[in-house]
Amino acid sequence: MKSNTLSANLFLRREDFELTIDITAPTNGVTAIFGASGSGKTTLLRCIAGLEKGAKGSVKFKEQIWQSEKTFIPVHKRPLGYVFQEASLFDHLTADKNLQYAIARGSNNTVTTKQQAVELLGIGDLLQRYPEQLSGGERQRVAIARALLVQPELLLMDEPLASLDAPRKAEILPYLEKLKSELSLPILYVTHAIDEIARLADYIIVMEMGKVLMQGTAGEVFSSVKFSHFQGEDTASILSGKVIEIDEEFHLCTVKSEELLLQCRDLSYDVGKSVRVRILARDVSLTTSSPAKSSILNSFDATVAEVQEDKHPGLTLVKIKIGDNHIVCRISSKSAHELSIKVGSKVWAQIKSVAIIQ
Amino acid sequence: MTLFTSDDVTAIKLTVMLASTVTVILLIISTPVALWLASTHSKWKGFVSALVAMPLVLPPSVLGFYLLIAMGPEGPLGMLTTSLGLPSFAFSFSGLVIASVFYSLPFVVQPIQNAIESLGARPLEVAATLRAGKLDTFFTVILPLSKAGFYTAAVLGFAHTVGEFGVVLMIGGNIPGETQVISVKIYEHVESLNYAQAHTLSLTMVLFSFLTLALLYSIQKPKSKN
Numbered sequence: 001m002k003s004n005t006l007s008a009n010l011f012l013r014r015e016d017f018e019l020t021i022d023i024t025a026p027t028n029g030v031t032a033i034f035g036a037s038g039s040g041k042t043t044l045l046r047c048i049a050g051l052e053k054g055a056k057g058s059v060k061f062k063e064q065i066w067q068s069e070k071t072f073i074p075v076h077k078r079p080l081g082y083v084f085q086e087a088s089l090f091d092h093l094t095a096d097k098n099l100q101y102a103i104a105r106g107s108n109n110t111v112t113t114k115q116q117a118v119e120l121l122g123i124g125d126l127l128q129r130y131p132e133q134l135s136g137g138e139r140q141r142v143a144i145a146r147a148l149l150v151q152p153e154l155l156l157m158d159e160p161l162a163s164l165d166a167p168r169k170a171e172i173l174p175y176l177e178k179l180k181s182e183l184s185l186p187i188l189y190v191t192h193a194i195d196e197i198a199r200l201a202d203y204i205i206v207m208e209m210g211k212v213l214m215q216g217t218a219g220e221v222f223s224s225v226k227f228s229h230f231q232g233e234d235t236a237s238i239l240s241g242k243v244i245e246i247d248e249e250f251h252l253c254t255v256k257s258e259e260l261l262l263q264c265r266d267l268s269y270d271v272g273k274s275v276r277v278r279i280l281a282r283d284v285s286l287t288t289s290s291p292a293k294s295s296i297l298n299s300f301d302a303t304v305a306e307v308q309e310d311k312h313p314g315l316t317l318v319k320i321k322i323g324d325n326h327i328v329c330r331i332s333s334k335s336a337h338e339l340s341i342k343v344g345s346k347v348w349a350q351i352k353s354v355a356i357i358q
Numbered sequence: 359m360t361l362f363t364s365d366d367v368t369a370i371k372l373t374v375m376l377a378s379t380v381t382v383i384l385l386i387i388s389t390p391v392a393l394w395l396a397s398t399h400s401k402w403k404g405f406v407s408a409l410v411a412m413p414l415v416l417p418p419s420v421l422g423f424y425l426l427i428a429m430g431p432e433g434p435l436g437m438l439t440t441s442l443g444l445p446s447f448a449f450s451f452s453g454l455v456i457a458s459v460f461y462s463l464p465f466v467v468q469p470i471q472n473a474i475e476s477l478g479a480r481p482l483e484v485a486a487t488l489r490a491g492k493l494d495t496f497f498t499v500i501l502p503l504s505k506a507g508f509y510t511a512a513v514l515g516f517a518h519t520v521g522e523f524g525v526v527l528m529i530g531g532n533i534p535g536e537t538q539v540i541s542v543k544i545y546e547h548v549e550s551l552n553y554a555q556a557h558t559l560s561l562t563m564v565l566f567s568f569l570t571l572a573l574l575y576s577i578q579k580p581k582s583k584n
Contacts, residue, residue, distance in 0.1 A: 082487035
């Protein structure tokens with residue numbers, strides 16, 4: 001059977017830091033490596049690329065062994081593309097020559113043509129310029145196009161938005177979403193920004209102090225109580241689904257995720273479009289009796305799956321199960337006590353607001 | 359009016375010939391040394407750096423003395439030439455070339471090394487992720503990005519070889535057309551109280567040095583691209 005995973009079992013010791021990881025990630029869609037700065041996420045990405053010579057262990061991509069005890073395939077022979085955190089274009093070459101550099105050396109098995117890459121990233125007008133004549137966001141877009149043009153089988157991106165200000169980030173994120181939906185290229189995406197993984201990630205590896213803290217699908221990770229301390233105030237659950245109906249009279253659309261039907265504000269997405277919705281934990285309230293008529297549109301019966309005190313003892317995080325979906329809610333500890341919420345309790349969840357994020 | 363005597367012209371030609379040969383050889387030798395020094399974490403780095411920099415502090419006569427011994431019949435170079443049936447390097451143009459390569463080595467290695475070090479590791483990593491092998495990376499990334507360092511190295515190597523005196527005197531002596539370079543010729547003019555000719559040649563050297571340095575500093579000035 002063909003293996004469709006990327007597995008890495010690596011160990012790297014530096015003076016003040018140690019990386020010990022053992023991960024297996026799917027090789028489709030976007031896998032995010034998430035963590036605070038200093039958690040080792042960039043180092044992990046560099047190890048997978050072969051840029052850290054001191055790393056011991058093994059890296060296997062699908063059927064290809066990139067590193068093992070006996071072998072170490074040099075970086076330039078691994079079928080990967082790499083986007084560095086800060087602009088990494090060759091200063092002595094124009095944007096166009098930078099792309100040509102990749103094309104001349106990339107695989108002959110062309111998956112993405114130059115024209116496609118240029119259109120996808122909207123860099124047609126920039127090609128004759130030198131990197132110093134481009135803005136930070138433009139440079140990063142050229143760098144992404146360049147990485148695509150070596151025809152990689154795996155694209156590694158190291159916080160490609162981190163060096164940019166908010167408007168530039170907003171400029172590039174749609175390109176990344178397009179990249180994800182239009183190319184069937186697996187992406188390993190390092191970031192410390194929750195909103196980026198909320199929008200892009202299918203699978204998430206959470207790192208802390210050189211170790212993997214947790215890993216799973218975006219839905220699993222976001223709905224886990226443990227993950228909430230990375231999110232703080234904005235703790236949220238992510239559900240994926242499809243737009244199935246548009247209510248033009250009230251400007252609403254219905255998103256179906258598993259068996260759950262959620263009413264959201266209509267953002268003029270077409271029926272059938274795959275979307276993700278984000279539900280903030282503080283926007284979910286729980287009752288033990290079926291609620292009477294209320295202004296809240298989204299109301300479901302649910303079962304409590306997990307209960308945990310939040311960072312502040314006055315608050316409690318409750319993970320509930322609605323059909324096959326999990327949603328995290330944040331309620332006051334007093335309410336949790338008064339409603340005697342515990343694992344297995346039947347409750348009604350009212351969701352005040354559901355935001356479509358993609 | 360003749361500015362230079364025919365002997366002077368011979369000395370000038372010989373000097374240019376020597377400096378050009380040495381510069382070419384030095385660029386070839388120094389590039390791998392500088393590449394290694396710029397990227398290695400080896401414990402030998404300090405040792406090799408010190409060895410390369412020795413001519414900066416050593417009196418030329420000391421360097422010349424040991425090279426002369428090495429080229430003598432009992433020295434390793436001398437034994438090599440004898441066993442190959444070649445004439446001795448001492449008091450020959452080839453000997454001067456060898457001596458000058460040692461003498462000017464730091465002036466070529468260091469600018470190249472500095473230029474490569476200032477590039478940092480990133481461009482090389484980028485090239486590797488774009489499938490460029492080592493040699494490819496050198497010619498398409500390192501060389502164009504550290505061009506100024508190579509120009510500086512070439513100019514300094516040439517100028518420094520033109521300006522040497524002590525080593526030449528020790529190794530080459532004063533044979534017209536073979537080892538009599540400008541600096542030695544000036545010395546000879548002065549010894550024979552021929553001040554007018556000494557002036558002409560010296561002034562030529564002053565002008566040459568000034569123009570060389572002016573050229574050097576204009577290379578080093580950061581230029582905008584294209």
